[in-house]
Amino acid sequence: MHKYRKASVAGMFYPDNCSELKHYISHFDKATPTFTQDLFPRALIVPHAGYIYSGYTANLAYAYTASRRCDIERVVVIGPSHRVYIAGASIAFFDAYHTPCGDITIDLSYAHALQKKFAFLDFHPNAHEEHSTEVQMPFIHHYFKKANVVEIVYGDITYGELSSLINEVLKDDKTLIVISTDLSHFHTEEEANRRDTFCINAINTLDLHALENCEACGKLGVKALVHSARLHAFKPYFLDYRTSYARSGDASRVVGYTSFVLGCAT
Template identity: 75%
Template sequence: MNKYRKSAVAGMFYPDSCNDIKHYIAHFDKEMPALKLDVRPRALIVPHAGYIYSGYTANLAYHYTASKRPDIERVVVLGPSHRIYIAGASIALFEAYHTPCGEIKIDLEYSHALQKKFAFLDFHPMAHEEHSTEVQMPFIRHYFKHASVVEIVYGDITHGELSTLVDTLLLDEKTLVVISTDLSHFYTEEEANKLDTLCINAISHLDLHALSHGCEACGLTGVKAMVQSALSHHLKAHFLDYRTSFARTGDDSRVVGYTSFVLG
């Protein structure tokens, strides 16, 4: 088996050049507003589209978290499988994660321990050619240079099951949990704004019931798992940004929605 989780979507969802990635992040940082927050982030909810569409929204969460949490030692990324069917979830049992800006160490010992603890965790190498998790890695490499990562791609699993895993992750204060999701897909801008507002309000109020009634998101299972765990761990959700692909394309007929939150 290959020892490395090779980049599968570099050059498509984000640049395959480290200099170009740094240029994107510098541009996003320059456009950042002054965030009136004072929270110690334990988890993030961030989008996973191409950087030209959702990179700004994701970067807000990473930039803010890095400014508050220089002590982060491990980042665990959970994203939905878009390519293949998975019963349960797959955890990456590679040694390192390749990015255009260098390798990130995978915490293999911790990954094996999680696999042993949770029956729904297996390792399907093909599942890790997944963009929902991969697009987060250049941000992690940039903002948390000394942190290791764990990649979990989930499929056919309940949010309750996934929440038991998130609960375990949150026991370690120096672990950052990243939940990857986009919001509604391919509605008009007006329709998307209505649907996405339901999701954003539900997350803001940690309202599991509301998330199940009208919210559309490809990573909804992960979001619901995070909300359930946030309630158990007395975390609050802090909204950062919302936009759709319309902001980039100018086409309001078929848009995709993106949001970011920090939880702490």
């Protein structure tokens, strides 16, 4: 077994140089608006494209959470597999996770406990070259320096199964859940805005039925979180929406990105 979860997309999706990475996050922070709601964050929905496209959107969720939570001890990152087929989901059994600014300890004992509790969890090393989860790690290292991580990459699984896992993780209020997803892919800017607004409204209202018609590569994870959020009476806080058009200038084929914080009203 490999000791470390190596960074697979550093230098492509985000900088592989620590100082450059810090510059990105500092730039995002300078553009962060005043937050208008006060929640106790328990879970995030964030995008996973290259930082030049979706980094600002993702950073908002992490910055908001860090401004209200100094007690996060563990972050469980859940994202869809883009590269390999997985029956169920794969949970990383490495010791640590490489990021350009330092390693993050993987909570192996917690990961093994989850694997024993849920039959759909296994460890497939080749599933852990996944960008949907990896791009979250530099943010986690930056904002939650004392936190350990757990990486879960899912494939052929139901949202109900993932929701049962989320419910188990939510038993510890010092654990943060991160659900990774992008929205619609490769429509015109106008069509993407129409489709993505539908998805955003569904998350805002915790409407599982409406999410059936949402286009998102991580829709299953979003549905699982929405299902759990309803059970726990969490409130969603919409932070941002944009598409790749803002950076590419190409309105003919865009990808949509959004970020949310979900948690308890304070």
